[in-house]
Each structure stands twice: as C-alpha cells, then as structure tokens.
Amino acid sequence: MKEWKIFFLLVAVFLLLYFFPLDIIPFGGPVFEALALAKWYAREHVVLCLVPAFFIAGAISVFLSQDSVIKYLGPNANKFVSYGVASVSGSILAVCSCTVLPLFSGIYKRGAGLGPATAFLYSGPAINILAIILTGQVLGWELGLARAIGAIIFSIIIGLMMHIIFLKENNNKNQNKGFQSVENSNEKPLWKNSVYFISMVGILVFANWGKPASVTNNIWSSIFMIKWIITGIFVVILIFILIKWFKKNELKEWTISSWGFTKQIMPLLLLGVLVAGIFLGRPGNEGLIPSEWIQTLVGGNSIPANFLASIVGAFMYFATLTEVPILEGLIGAGMGKGPALALLLAGPALSLPNMLVIRGVLGTKKTLVFISLVVIMATISGLIYGYLF
Numbered sequence: 001m002k003e004w005k006i007f008f009l010l011v012a013v014f015l016l017l018y019f020f021p022l023d024i025i026p027f028g029g030p031v032f033e034a035l036a037l038a039k040w041y042a043r044e045h046v047v048l049c050l051v052p053a054f055f056i057a058g059a060i061s062v063f064l065s066q067d068s069v070i071k072y073l074g075p076n077a078n079k080f081v082s083y084g085v086a087s088v089s090g091s092i093l094a095v096c097s098c099t100v101l102p103l104f105s106g107i108y109k110r111g112a113g114l115g116p117a118t119a120f121l122y123s124g125p126a127i128n129i130l131a132i133i134l135t136g137q138v139l140g141w142e143l144g145l146a147r148a149i150g151a152i153i154f155s156i157i158i159g160l161m162m163h164i165i166f167l168k169e170n171n172n173k174n175q176n177k178g179f180q181s182v183e184n185s186n187e188k189p190l191w192k193n194s195v196y197f198i199s200m201v202g203i204l205v206f207a208n209w210g211k212p213a214s215v216t217n218n219i220w221s222s223i224f225m226i227k228w229i230i231t232g233i234f235v236v237i238l239i240f241i242l243i244k245w246f247k248k249n250e251l252k253e254w255t256i257s258s259w260g261f262t263k264q265i266m267p268l269l270l271l272g273v274l275v276a277g278i279f280l281g282r283p284g285n286e287g288l289i290p291s292e293w294i295q296t297l298v299g300g301n302s303i304p305a306n307f308l309a310s311i312v313g314a315f316m317y318f319a320t321l322t323e324v325p326i327l328e329g330l331i332g333a334g335m336g337k338g339p340a341l342a343l344l345l346a347g348p349a350l351s352l353p354n355m356l357v358i359r360g361v362l363g364t365k366k367t368l369v370f371i372s373l374v375v376i377m378a379t380i381s382g383l384i385y386g387y388l389f
Contacts, residue, residue: 058258119159272322301386338386
C-alpha cells in the first residue's frame with residue numbers, strides 16, 4: 001500500500017506540473033523560473049524519455065548479471081579484457097556513485113587489480129545509461145557523445161595511471177586466487193537479451209526523434225515523418241517478447257526494479273530542476289545568480305574556468321541525473337561548453353561522501369591520487385572540447 005501511495009503521489013505531482021497554469025502567477029523572478037522550468041521538464045522529458053529509460057535500467061539490473069561482468073575484473077583476467085570491461089561497465093550496470101562503492105569495495109578486497117578496480121570505480125557512475133541518454137536529449141548529442149567517449153577513455157587512463165603509480169604496492173598485494181562469480185538465474189541467451197534490449201532502445205530513440213531544423217528532404221526528416229510507425233513496430237516486438245519469453249515472476253522483478261529507479265530518481269530530479277530554476281533560471285532568463293557571475297567564473301574556455309568546474313563538480317554531490325538540469329541552467333546563464341563537459345566528467349563520479357568511502361577502501365594516498373587524476377583529466381578534456389566546439 002505504501003508503494004502505491006508513493007506512485008500516486010509522483011503521478012499527481014507530474015500531472016500538476018504538466019498542466020500548471022503559469023499565466024495565473026502575477027510575478028516573475030526565481031520562483032516563476034523554477035515552476036516554468038519544471039513544467040517544461042515534465043512536458044518534454046518525462047513520458048517519452050525518462051519512463052522508457054527507467055524500464056531499460058530496470059531490465060539491465062535484473063536480466064544482465066552484475067557478477068558476470070565483475071568476474072572479468074578479477075586478477076586472473078586478461079588485461080585487455082579487464083580494462084575493456086571496466087571502461088564500459090557503467091552502460092551495462094547503470095549504477096550511481098553510491099551503488100558503485102560496495103561493488104568496487106567487494107571486487108578490490110576479493111582480489112581485483114587496482115587498475116581495473118579504479119577504472120570500474122570511475123566508469124560505473126560516469127557512464128550511467130540514464131545520464132547519457134538524458135544528457136544527449138537535453139544538452140545536445142555533441143555533449144552527450146563527448147561525455148560517453150570521455151568517460152570511457154578516462155576510466156582506462158585513470159586505471160592505468162593508478163596501476164603504474166602504485167605498481168610496487170599492487171604487485172605485493174595478496175590477491176585472492178579463488179574469486180568466483182555467481183551467474184544471474186534470470187540471465188537469458190545472448191540473442192534473446194539483444195532483441196529485448198534493442199526493442200526498448202528503439203522505442204526510446206524513435207519516440208524522441210527530433211524534428212529537423214530544415215524541411216529539406218533528407219533521411220532525418222523522412223524518419224521524423226514516420227517515427228510513430230517505427231516506434232509502434234518496436235512496441236509490438238516488445239509486447240511479443242514479454243508474452244513469449246518471460247515468466248510472470250520475471251516481469252514482476254523487472255517492474256519492481258524499474259520502479260526502484262523511478263522512486264529513487266524522480267523526487268531528486270524534480271528537486272534538482274526546481275533548484276536549477278531558482279538559482280539559475282531558464283536559458284535567457286535570470287534566477288538568483290546573475291548570469292554575469294557565471295560568465296566570469298566558468299564562461300569561455302580558459303584553464304581556470306575548466307579547472308574550477310572540475311573542482312566544483314568533484315566535491316558537489318549530484319544525485320543521479322540532477323546534474324543535467326543544473327548544467328542546463330548553467331549553460332543558459334553563460335557557462336562555456338568546455339567547463340560544462342569538465343563538470344560532467346568530474347561530478348557524477350565523485351562527491352565528498354564518495355571520497356570518504358573510497359579513502360576507507362584505498363587509503364588516503366591512493367584516494368588523493370585518484371581524485372587528482374579525475375580533476376586534471378576533466379580540466380584537459382574540457383579545454384579540448386571547448387576548443388573543438
């Protein structure tokens with residue numbers, strides 16, 4: 001009963017924001033900007049973007065075994081495979097900066113090498129599939145793609161640097177040769193999982209297929225004209241799969257997992273949108289923080305601007321996905337594209353609480369080196385991205 005109350009409360013809040021009559025508000029300013037941004041968010045990014053993404057994340061957590069991924073990070077794994085798996089694990093596991101910590105601690109204490117373990121530690125939250133989807137949807141495909149590619153490259157370089165810097169200590173580490181992985185009982189054949197996930201991703205992609213800027217007869221505009229037909233085909237395929245390939249208890253687990261993501265993320269996401277609106281306003285509109293301040297501190301593409309964005313991102317706590325609306329407000333207020341990427345690469349993977357837990361596992365020296373590598377590389381990446389775009 002408690003879960004149903006939470007569900008109906010979330011639906012009620014969503015409907016209130018979706019149909020909220022902004023015209024009845026007789027004043028402007030930060031409060032108005034917060035409500036206007038929340039209404040826009042509810043209309044543009046919840047039903048067609050977030051809801052499908054929540055179901056994809058729920059499916060990932062239920063039907064793709066975390067253990068089957070983690071086992072490739074063990075001490076006996078091929079190094080190429082180990083770092084390769086670690087660098088893309090975020091898109092598979094869809095974990096946040098909180099969830100990744102016990103996984104990281106477990107694989108490290110049970111014998112995973114320092115390099116692959118820290119690569120996994122960074123990539124887990126940095127390549128969260130929900131965050132990548134929302135970044136591309138809200139902030140543009142260039143920034144979403146740069147975030148995904150940057151996070152993958154980051155994780156490999158950070159892992160290799162941690163391995164090299166602490167090579168002697170790592171070689172002396174008493175590794176557990178008996179590390180074993182337990183397979184997920186819900187795991188299906190690869191081809192079935194592939195069709196299952198492709199159908200859901202197809203719904204997400206084509207339902208959100210944007211209208212082209214020009215009316216010229218190209219592939220993009222042609223797909224836009226028939227996007228609902230394509231989306232409908234993927235929906236039919238998904239329904240067939242769910243009826244034929246899944247048992248009731250599996251569907252129940254999937255629903256519960258998806259609901260868990262929704263319940264955890266949606267309130268925080270709403271809070272992030274409201275905070276972004278109050279302090280930063282919408283693009284082209286002022287919040288509490290004047291756009292001149294933003295332009296002065298993190299505008300343009302200077303080294304100080306990128307470094308400051310990296311530092312702020314590293315120490316701030318970003319609940320899953322809340323960095324996207326906050327960044328949208330910052331960009332609208334004058335933040336440069338380079339510093340925006342720097343914050344995206346440093347922020348979701350680190351926070352002050354996160355650092356304290358990492359220190360308890362790795363010790364002070366390794367933690368400081370890890371944090372420094374993230375901040376430095378985020379700064380450099382921001383400079384490069386800002387120069388290119």
